[in-house]
Amino acid sequence: MNFDYLLRRLTGRLRKVLIRISYDVQFGDRVYVSAGAHIRTFDGGRVVIGAGCDIHAGSLIEARGGVVTIGPRSIVNRQATIVAGERIEIGPDALIAEGVTIRDRHHARHTKPYNLAGMVGAPVTIGVNVWIGAKASILAGVRLPDDIVVGAGAVVTKSPPQTGILLGVPARLHRSSNGEGSAACVDAG
Template identity: 35%
Template sequence: MSERTKMLAGDLYNPSDDELVQMRLNARLMTEKLNQTSIVDLQVRTKLLKSLFGSTGKNIHIESMFHCDYGSNIHVGENFYVNFACVILDVAEVRIGNNCMIAPQVGIYTATHPLDPVERNSGLELAKPITIGDNCWIGGQATINPGVTLGDNVVVASGSVVTKSFGSNIVIAGNPAKVIKEVVTSV
């Protein structure tokens, strides 16, 4: 089994594998180009994002500076907006639904490491996928940790650290994040 296959399966893998190193280099070169492209060149920026990400909706907008590990493991729906200084560590798949907004300095991290120090010091890593439903709003400086799934219509308050999964139609806040209220939809 290739290191890439192990990585995407959530198994321990070697991040120094030549294929993975090359993929990360390609993503860094593309994000470097994106981050240096003028905001007025919307078509160029959109084209770069569509070639970087695994899949996107038609309308996608990401402010600079944006960083990711691979890009190809990121899948976003229609009307996706990301504000300044977002980091998505897409070692595993990151799936984000339609009509989602991400505020400044948000971190979405699928990457993790073994808890055992001997295993961790070996250099092997692993990852857990993240899924965010439709109509979600992730507040500034929030962190979404590996393995989290958020339902539809979820609001994550600024500065929250999301360490576990939550259902739909809620506002979550805190460290660790917990439900603070329900979202009542107007439909």
């Protein structure tokens, strides 16, 4: 083993220890947290990261009074943002690409000014073996089934009725993941 490799492993372990001490974060075995990744909890929030996960530089995982759970062997790529005020559950083997946003809360829209309206939301659940493309957004209350693909830049506002490929703004189910179905779009909610 070379010195650089040992130094990277040591600093990675130290980074996880500092995060554990500073915040309520639990790590499974063999979790890699890149330099520049931010994992934080506030107001009694909690983060649980399963074994074998990779959390890349620039990503932000925050539990603001809520709980974020990331299943084993999942990858959170650069600049991804995951913020829970209630609950966000990400299943095993999820691939979360660069710039993805997952939030379970938003400002209430029926009170003005918006900045004083307070927050409303609902839990987000992401199934097993889900691939979320670059810069996609998953909003409050969405439940993504196992094996679904969310295309780059899609905004998922409603839970799709079945697995497949979600594309567009707002996201619509374009076809089942086994390739069956017509080219016509199906409304996701």
